[in-house]
Amino acid sequence: MTAYKNELLIAQAIDLFKTSNLNVAEVSSTLGFSNPYSFSKVFKRVTGVAPSVYINELYRNP
Template sequence: MDDWNVESMAEYCKLSVGYFSHLFKKRIGSSPMKYLTELRIEKAKELIATNSMSLSNIAQMTGFNDPLYFSRVFKKTTGIPPKEFQQSLLTINTPNWWDE
């Protein structure tokens, strides 16, 4: 939820931005911001699956101040928009009473 960026991460580690980015990519295998974005989207998927909160609230809880930007990043990362992801979970978890 915090407003992390490469500068704040480097400052937290008491390293220069360049050196922090270099070490991070060397050890983790991706850039700090790409890794953070992937973590945020994974958390958003978890929240969508386990909560009845609005997508706007989930976006804010996972560090995205703009719900539209959250939707674009979610779709770019997962291949589907968050609303479609949410609806697919509802379809999977809802029994088809009329088919019985």
């Protein structure tokens, strides 16, 4: 159940990164993570890349 919940949260995070100008800390807080470090660990576990790498790729290849 936790893995599924994490996948849903990361899908929401990806949507926020694509549709807003929120940074990693703001997205982390919006989704209810205790801190950006915890969010980053889960994001990397689910996607295979750190949030900052994902954001850089997103803006490089719109």
